[in-house]
Amino acid sequence: MPAQTISLPSISNTRSTVANAPNRADKGASLAQKARLYSHAQQLLADARSGQVELKSRLDDATVSKKINVLKDPAAYRSEREMNLAHFRELLRVFQSAAVDKDGKMDVTQFKSVFSVVLGTGLTDEQMDVLFMKIDANTDDAIDWDEFSTFMLLRAEGQTAMREAAETRLFNADTMTKIVTPHRETINKILYLSGHKRFMTCSRDGTVCYWSDKMKLQRSYKNIGARRPQSPNKKKGFSPAPPKVFGQPHQRWVHDCIYMEDTSKVVMSSDDHEVTIYDYTTMETQIRLDLHDTVALSLDSYHDPENPESDQTTLILGTDSGHILFFTFSPLLLFSATGKKKDDPPPLINLTSARSLKTFGATLWKRKSHNDWTLKVQYFADLKSVVSCSPDSRNSFCMGTEVGKGKWSFVTASVYRGVNTFAFCKFPICLVTGGTDRQIRLWNPYRLSNPMAALRGHSSPITDITINPINGQIISLSVDKQIRIWDIRKQQCLQTLFDHVEHKPEDVLTRVFFSKVHARLIAASTIMETYKLRDPPARGAEVPRTRGGGEV
Numbered sequence: 241m242p243a244q245t246i247s248l249p250s251i252s253n254t255r256s257t258v259a260n261a262p263n264r265a266d267k268g269a270s271l272a273q274k275a276r277l278y279s280h281a282q283q284l285l286a287d288a289r290s291g292q293v294e295l296k297s298r299l300d301d302a303t304v305s306k307k308i309n310v311l312k313d314p315a316a317y318r319s320e321r322e323m324n325l326a327h328f329r330e331l332l333r334v335f336q337s338a339a340v341d342k343d344g345k346m347d348v349t350q351f352k353s354v355f356s357v358v359l360g361t362g363l364t365d366e367q368m369d370v371l372f373m374k375i376d377a378n379t380d381d382a383i384d385w386d387e388f389s390t391f392m393l394l395r396a397e398g399q400t401a402m403r404e405a406a407e408t409r410l411f412n413a414d415t416m417t418k419i420v421t422p423h424r425e426t427i428n429k430i431l432y433l434s435g436h437k438r439f440m441t442c443s444r445d446g447t448v449c450y451w452s453d454k455m456k457l458q459r460s461y462k463n464i465g466a467r468r469p470q471s472p473n474k475k476k477g478f479s480p481a482p483p484k485v486f487g488q489p490h491q492r493w494v495h496d497c498i499y500m501e502d503t504s505k506v507v508m509s510s511d512d513h514e515v516t517i518y519d520y521t522t523m524e525t526q527i528r529l530d531l532h533d534t535v536a537l538s539l540d541s542y543h544d545p546e547n548p549e550s551d552q553t554t555l556i557l558g559t560d561s562g563h564i565l566f567f568t569f570s571p572l573l574l575f576s577a578t579g580k581k582k583d584d585p586p587p588l589i590n591l592t593s594a595r596s597l598k599t600f601g602a603t604l605w606k607r608k609s610h611n612d613w614t615l616k617v618q619y620f621a622d623l624k625s626v627v628s629c630s631p632d633s634r635n636s637f638c639m640g641t642e643v644g645k646g647k648w649s650f651v652t653a654s655v656y657r658g659v660n661t662f663a664f665c666k667f668p669i670c671l672v673t674g675g676t677d678r679q680i681r682l683w684n685p686y687r688l689s690n691p692m693a694a695l696r697g698h699s700s701p702i703t704d705i706t707i708n709p710i711n712g713q714i715i716s717l718s719v720d721k722q723i724r725i726w727d728i729r730k731q732q733c734l735q736t737l738f739d740h741v742e743h744k745p746e747d748v749l750t751r752v753f754f755s756k757v758h759a760r761l762i763a764a765s766t767i768m769e770t771y772k773l774r775d776p777p778a779r780g781a782e783v784p785r786t787r788g789g790g791e792v
Contacts, residue, residue, distance in 0.1 A: 345383060348372045409711050409773045411737065418767060421766065426765050434757070442508070446492065494510050496509050503575070507555065509535070515536050515555075529589050538557070540555075552568055556626060563614065573600065609635060610632045615661070625685070631657070637654075665709065667709065682695070699718070721747075725737075741769070744766065
């Protein structure tokens with residue numbers, strides 16, 4: 241039966257109905273009528289109970305889970321579990337029949353005999369007495385329809401509020417933990433390596449740190465990729481030493497860092513026009529990619545999800561020229577070309593040379609997607625798409641979907657003052673962007689013509705976004721070190737975290753990262769700050785009460 245809006249009868253109508261009850265003088269007729277009423281009431285109560293009077297579904301959990309998307313459609317969740325109008329009318333008739341008093345009231349004895357099945361199964365007399373006192377708001381040892389219906393509605397509302405409170409878990413700012421790191425420059429990447437059950441952080445000076453699940457430092461590597469000056473007799477494929485500044489080797493800046501799970505390699509892009517692939521365990525250089533006249537600002541990689549046995553891996557690069565580069569290679573062929581001897585330099589692949597690519601069995605395909613820097617690029621296996629963003633106001637947001645082997649279809653969207661960062665939420669499904677105009681925008685990934693919603697609240701440009709998939713929340717970071725938590729379904733800000741720590745060398749937060757495995761938010765500069773989700777309300781915990789004594 242479809243759910244309807246509940247419209248309760250007024251107490252005056254109820255009392256008039258009770259006043260028109262059969263004459264009590266006719267005891268025989270009255271007893272027979274009562275017997276029929278009680279028999280009918282028991283049947284109605286059984287139907288009402290199976291009809292979710294206790295906010296339980298009439299369907300089994302498996303059926304409900306197939307038909308109702310709880311997180312995506314809370315309205316359907318409520319309509320399936322709350323009482324409908326027909327059941328409430330039946331309860332009214334049962335109440336009127338049982339309340340034989342001329343004022344339309346019911347004492348505790350009548351209450352126990354009639355409504356024990358509805359309000360709780362297996363309750364003792366003492367528990368029923370307590371329940372009766374909760375309903376009896378004016379403490380006159382009798383309950384009327386107003387008191388009973390109010391209690392039933394507040395009971396349903398209270399359970400809905402408790403469920404929403406459990407879904408809307410916020411972070412506990414009072415228990416924020418500050419973690420000192422070996423990083424001397426700001427952290428530009430935080431990763432969780434699920435296969436190794438550890439965190440990885442990388443700063444722009446090339447320092448890489450590995451952390452345990454409990455955020456304990458395990459290993460650190462400083463100045464990864466800093467090359468020593470080479471001898472005059474250069475070996476093939478080894479580039480000259482970096483220039484010296486004031487007698488010191490040039491300190492290169494790392495723009496991005498990723499971990500390729502299928503090859504167990506760490507990849508870094510730097511301002512020396514190179515992308516370097518390192519061994520995960522030793523952090524020794526394996527392969528160097530020369531971009532010639534461009535710099536890779538962002539990285540990502542993917543392995544063919546349709547063919548897990550494929551030996552092809554694709555490294556995606558977003559450059560400062562607005563291009564997206566797809567470097568496809570076979571790990572077996574590529575890494576077998578590394579130096580056999582200890583002193584052999586790592587191979588250098590010139591991405592602008594077809595001959596160099598062919599030598600290593602690799603291919604390169606690129607596309608001009610933006611008219612400004614490609615600040616971020618990421619591949620989403622669920623969408624089979626590559627998404628990139630740029631400060632470009634015209635081609636701010638680009639999404640390329642794989643429509644066939646080696647074939648891509650690209651769609652772009654325009655955002656005023658461009659897009660600095662983005663994230664993807666699986667449930668409810670949406671793409672989230674943030675930029676210099678201080679607005680969070682929600683996009684339908686299958687239709688990028690216009691955003692679904694725009695969330696306002698930040699007072700500074702947005703620099704990073706991450707997703708809390710546990711509760712369907714957006715976590716955004718702005719230049720003023722303000723972290724905001726947004727509810728995607730309600731489209732409102734739930735919490736704001738303020739950072740009062742003075743960071744050095746720059747007083748900024750550069751990254752936010754949410755770990756679904758540990759229910760932990762990490763904010764980073766040169767140090768890390770961790771926030772834990774508050775525990776949900778315990779089952780059976782006492783709920784707030786109204787002034788009338790009912791549960792909310």
